[in-house]
Amino acid sequence: MKKAAENSEEFLELIKEWKALEDETIKSAGELMSNINNPFVKMTMEMIKHDSEKHKVMQQMIIDNITKEAVHISPDELVLLSDMLNRHMEMEAKSISLANEAFKNSELFITRYILSYLIADETKHHSLINKLNELKLASISTSTGTRIE
Numbered sequence: 001m002k003k004a005a006e007n008s009e010e011f012l013e014l015i016k017e018w019k020a021l022e023d024e025t026i027k028s029a030g031e032l033m034s035n036i037n038n039p040f041v042k043m044t045m046e047m048i049k050h051d052s053e054k055h056k057v058m059q060q061m062i063i064d065n066i067t068k069e070a071v072h073i074s075p076d077e078l079v080l081l082s083d084m085l086n087r088h089m090e091m092e093a094k095s096i097s098l099a100n101e102a103f104k105n106s107e108l109f110i111t112r113y114i115l116s117y118l119i120a121d122e123t124k125h126h127s128l129i130n131k132l133n134e135l136k137l138a139s140i141s142t143s144t145g146t147r148i149e
Contacts, residue, residue, distance in 0.1 A: 006066055019059040022052040040110060047117075085129050092126045 005011055029049040033042050065071045073081070099122060103115040 006062075012063065012066060015059050015062050019056055019063075022056045022059070025049070025052040026056075043114075081132075085132060089126065089129055092122055092129065096122045096126065 026049050029045040029052070033045045033049070036042065061071070096119060099115055099119045103112060103119060106112050106115060
């Protein structure tokens with residue numbers, strides 16, 4: 001049986017290098033936030049910093065999945081996750097609707113910029129959660145090891 005690409009040292013090094021870049025982003029965003037008083041710039045740096053922190057958590061999960069213990073999910077855990085994802089999808093849909101309505105009723109550039117960012121982010125989350133629903137279709141015992149071809 002062919003070895004998964006993720007099991008190569010090259011793959012692991014790519015993820016580690018990417019994770020190091022996230023550290024640099026977090027550091028530089030934090031430095032700018034502490035040296036500037038503009039609330040828009042601070043908010044933008046805060047968003048970037050949090051995004052990089054989230055990426056690092058996910059990258060570490062990939063590393064741990066390869067180097068420590070493979071991720072697994074029991075049928076009961078899958079039911080709990082599925083229920084939460086379904087509830088969250090409903091909230092995301094409502095959020096997108098509210099954000100679109102606010103956008104239609106806004107006129108200021110900064111307001112519209114922030115709303116458009118939020119709409120894009122909520123839409124992305126909605127799409128990604130839909131992608132997670134594919135986990136339900138995978139075999140429970142091999143769901144995290146299922147190859148996508």
